[in-house]
Amino acid sequence: MIETNTILTEALMQALETMAFLTRMPLDEGIVPPENLVLAQISFTGPKIGTIQILAGMDFAKVLAGNIGALDQTDDETAFDAMKELSNVTCGLLLPLIGSSPADVFNMTIPIVQTGQMSPAWDQFTADPEACLLNIEGHMIATRLTTKQ
Numbered sequence: 840m841i842e843t844n845t846i847l848t849e850a851l852m853q854a855l856e857t858m859a860f861l862t863r864m865p866l867d868e869g870i871v872p873p874e875n876l877v878l879a880q881i882s883f884t885g886p887k888i889g890t891i892q893i894l895a896g897m898d899f900a901k902v903l904a905g906n907i908g909a910l911d912q913t914d915d916e917t918a919f920d921a922m923k924e925l926s927n928v929t930c931g932l933l934l935p936l937i938g939s940s941p942a943d944v945f946n947m948t949i950p951i952v953q954t955g956q957m958s959p960a961w962d963q964f965t966a967d968p969e970a971c972l973l974n975i976e977g978h979m980i981a982t983r984l985t986t987k988q
Contacts, residue, residue, distance in 0.1 A: 843937075844971045847891065847984040850932035854925055855975060859906035864974045872965075872979055873899060878958040879922035881930045885945035887937055889986035891930050893922065894964050897954075899978035923950035933984070 855861040873896025882890045895903075897918060904913040904921035913921075927950050934945045953959075961981070964970055970983045 843984050843986070844969070844982075846936045847929075847933060847982055848971055848973065850936065851893070851925075851929045851973070851982055853932050854928040855903075858924070858928060859903050859921075861903070861906060861975050864976060866972060866974045866979075870974055870977065870979050872961045873897075876954065876958040876961060877919065877922050878953040878964075879926040879950055880953070881923075881926040881950040882948045883930060883934060883945050885934075886939060886943045887945075887986050889984060891926055891933065892964075892983045892985075893926055893929070893980060894959065894961070894982070895922070895978065895980040899975065899980060902976075902978065919952045919954070922952055926950045937986075 852863055875897040877895055877897055877900045879893045880890060897915070900918035900922050901913045903925060904910065904917045907921050907924065908917065910917070927947070930947055938945070964983070965972060965981050967983060969985060970981050973980050973982065
């Protein structure tokens with residue numbers, strides 16, 4: 840699954856840099872897992888079927904929303920919308936990379952967000968070998984791409 844994680848990370852970083860001017864930093868031991876988790880998820884069908892998940896803390900979601908909208912302050916709803924848009928753009932960038940031909944057609948679902956008790960636990964999510972941990976300017980996030988074909 841290393842190749843899939845690499846492709847997902849590349850698509851996610853392109854989305855973050857383009858829409859929110861956020862960059863990846865090296866993981867270090869001082870960074871702590873986020874609290875108040877937000878899970879953004881989007882699925883796709885076509886020649887390959889799968890789901891992209893991005894798990895982050897509410898602090899990151901608010902930074903993301905502020906950068907996307909050039910806002911000084913953000914509320915929870917704006918943060919949730921930013922996470923949905925991040926998953927949507929990441930999926931759009933990823934699909935041409937996993938398709939076997941430029942003629943491949945994929946369908947994407949509407950992104951959803953889960954928070955609080957509805958979001959998975961950080962340790963459980965990151966224990967999955969398909970999960971990838973990233974340090975985005977001091978905010979730890981985790982991503983996962985699961986495919987069926």
